[in-house]
Amino acid sequence: MTTTRFPIRLDPVRGEAFDSWIDAYAQRLLIPGRDLAAALGVPEKLVRLRGCNVAKGDPNLDPEQIARRACGIDPAAVRDLWSGLSRYDRLIAEHLARAASCPGAVGWFARVLRPMVSSRWCPSCLHENGGRWLAAWRLPWQLACPTHQTMLASHCPACGGTQRNAGLRAKYVPDLLTTCACPTAGPAGHLDRRCRHDLTIATTVARAPAALIALQAEMALILDTAVTDEHALKLIDRLVDLLIIATRVGLDLRAIDRDRRNMQKILTGPLAEAHAALSHPTGSAMRAIATNDPARHPGALPQAWDGVSPELAAILLQHRDRLLSPTKRLRYHSMTATARGLEGIDLTTRLKTLPLALWPDWSIRLRPPTIAPDTFRIAAAIALCLPGSTDALQTISDRWPGPRNRQRMVMFGRRVTADPHGTAILAALCGLADHLDTGGAPINYERRRALAGEIEILNRRAWRVICRADGVCAGLDRRHMHARLWLWETLTGGLPRQSPQTLRLRTPEFLRDHARFALALPATTARRLNEHARQLLDAHGCQREPIAWSPRFTDIDPDQLPGPDPDAIAPRAVHLAIAESRTARHAADKLGITIAHLHYIIRVHPSEIDALTLSTAAPRVRFAALLGADKLTQLIDHGTSLRQIEATYNINRRTLHDELVTHDIRVPPKNRRTRLRRNPRSTDCPTNPDQDPLAEEVSVHL
Ligand SMILES: [Zn+2]
Numbered sequence: 001m002t003t004t005r006f007p008i009r010l011d012p013v014r015g016e017a018f019d020s021w022i023d024a025y026a027q028r029l030l031i032p033g034r035d036l037a038a039a040l041g042v043p044e045k046l047v048r049l050r051g052c053n054v055a056k057g058d059p060n061l062d063p064e065q066i067a068r069r070a071c072g073i074d075p076a077a078v079r080d081l082w083s084g085l086s087r088y089d090r091l092i093a094e095h096l097a098r099a100a101s102c103p104g105a106v107g108w109f110a111r112v113l114r115p116m117v118s119s120r121w122c123p124s125c126l127h128e129n130g131g132r133w134l135a136a137w138r139l140p141w142q143l144a145c146p147t148h149q150t151m152l153a154s155h156c157p158a159c160g161g162t163q164r165n166a167g168l169r170a171k172y173v174p175d176l177l178t179t180c181a182c183p184t185a186g187p188a189g190h191l192d193r194r195c196r197h198d199l200t201i202a203t204t205v206a207r208a209p210a211a212l213i214a215l216q217a218e219m220a221l222i223l224d225t226a227v228t229d230e231h232a233l234k235l236i237d238r239l240v241d242l243l244i245i246a247t248r249v250g251l252d253l254r255a256i257d258r259d260r261r262n263m264q265k266i267l268t269g270p271l272a273e274a275h276a277a278l279s280h281p282t283g284s285a286m287r288a289i290a291t292n293d294p295a296r297h298p299g300a301l302p303q304a305w306d307g308v309s310p311e312l313a314a315i316l317l318q319h320r321d322r323l324l325s326p327t328k329r330l331r332y333h334s335m336t337a338t339a340r341g342l343e344g345i346d347l348t349t350r351l352k353t354l355p356l357a358l359w360p361d362w363s364i365r366l367r368p369p370t371i372a373p374d375t376f377r378i379a380a381a382i383a384l385c386l387p388g389s390t391d392a393l394q395t396i397s398d399r400w401p402g403p404r405n406r407q408r409m410v411m412f413g414r415r416v417t418a419d420p421h422g423t424a425i426l427a428a429l430c431g432l433a434d435h436l437d438t439g440g441a442p443i444n445y446e447r448r449r450a451l452a453g454e455i456e457i458l459n460r461r462a463w464r465v466i467c468r469a470d471g472v473c474a475g476l477d478r479r480h481m482h483a484r485l486w487l488w489e490t491l492t493g494g495l496p497r498q499s500p501q502t503l504r505l506r507t508p509e510f511l512r513d514h515a516r517f518a519l520a521l522p523a524t525t526a527r528r529l530n531e532h533a534r535q536l537l538d539a540h541g542c543q544r545e546p547i548a549w550s551p552r553f554t555d556i557d558p559d560q561l562p563g564p565d566p567d568a569i570a571p572r573a574v575h576l577a578i579a580e581s582r583t584a585r586h587a588a589d590k591l592g593i594t595i596a597h598l599h600y601i602i603r604v605h606p607s608e609i610d611a612l613t614l615s616t617a618a619p620r621v622r623f624a625a626l627l628g629a630d631k632l633t634q635l636i637d638h639g640t641s642l643r644q645i646e647a648t649y650n651i652n653r654r655t656l657h658d659e660l661v662t663h664d665i666r667v668p669p670k671n672r673r674t675r676l677r678r679n680p681r682s683t684d685c686p687t688n689p690d691q692d693p694l695a696e697e698v699s700v701h702l
């Protein structure tokens, strides 16, 4: 009999279970199911197992052989009898094994995901197809028939028994395809005593909720071998998501253990509600479920949500965004469309791509007016360590290469959150961090910081050479220090106040003067300083790096941001405003921009305008452009008379007096000139221009 080719064929029904097909075929051939299975070449071991195991098949099954012996039916249709369910079972086992590490609800899901020992049924389907049982009816969450829109039956209305638990029959022709197969009590013997209640008659037609039908329809392909493993896995992820949501709307998985007969009832309501909510991810139902969290300091993704798919994690985080602290919002990207769980970033790699202060153009775009520019740039740069990071704040703080201030960071978080553009600012920071992670930065800022700390960036001689080539005055040590600090800023992307103490004077006005120096730096000198920076970089292994850089990415709507587009203003307008204005504040006000914006434009487009050549410039402006507070102080200290200064710079006494008062310079006593005349080495008769600041100025500018 084992090599028999049967004269009758019975094609499998779409979605039919393997055990059902054998039984239906055996009934047609009028032989016991086990005999048929053995004759078709089904391994003996499998034949003896329970119906559920037969339905899942076995790797040793040969669909070609079975198809050949079963009167040449389609081998693919034979394989489909078990391969869909066995693949589902394997993928679920893998998913549960992956989720085993999370202590949340997923561990409990095996009982609502793994195929059941018994099978549910749709009375109408059984009636229409003459007793063919579908593999999907063994899935615990398969609660309704999408075709007939009714709930499936799980227990015989007459005896309360479950169906298809037993394996293939050994002695009897399987005639129980549409009737209850539960044994009934009676005298022992060879009689086949069964309940035999007609299962195709539904006692009460229970309409299934629409949301539940939608869920079953969505999962229709989960056992279909025509879809790829990847697609099946997506569906399983979705199913697990629905179950996790169901546990948040009243599903008690332990109740199923206590009352397995009522499993269908326990699952129906919560699963339907979960599907309705997840079908409108941005809707109010989903929002209520996602934010129903009694914690005073809510976590981004509390333990109850362990094991959700990345898609659901994104939905949850977006809903929970406003509950979270700015640190968590940054970590989880929760205000963006790419909200996600923490994958953990390599802080060392991220730090290489970060300067000590946020790039000035990004600071102009992102800074809320309530935070000072320098504070914002420093805090925002530190904040860029957060997106995607699992590192504790303390770790980030410890590893941050510059000075940090915890209070300042807290204030940054509060004020950004309070700003009407706060969400857009945080989203932009997340976008910048992503941009750095995917594209990297062409500058290794860590190496730059180390380099700038190890070498002499600009020695006195190099500075003199630069100035001589440009025909400008090298000035005193102070000017050299400013130039060196300007180069340090260029190389490291840091702020002057973050530079090593050796590059600064310990006077309160030094940084203020440095800002003036930077604004007044002629284009030719800036160009030569940049050339000097290029040579330094080339000589120290940074040939491939640009001198300066700033991330460019366009996935951000500039209208959402608090600041203007830094490059929207014409550089020429900025140059003119600076040349014509008494102070940087006046120039910025005239243009309606910030001083930080002014500095940015001057860095990117150094001014070609010489303040002295500007016919419209007021005498005091021209005077201020030539003579800073330092030099004016030095001239007075060297004994230069006010009259001499007036004559040299073509200004009147009143302007000079105003300038002295502005800079808090003591007006020299009237009799000083007479006293100083006795000293022939004084500035009245300068012989060495290097020792005489006024002579230097005059020789260069006049
Ligand atoms: Zn049906």
Ligand SMILES: [Zn+2]
Residues within 6 Å of the ligand: 156, 157, 158, 159, 160, 161, 180, 181, 182, 195, 196, 197
């Ligand atoms: Zn029964």
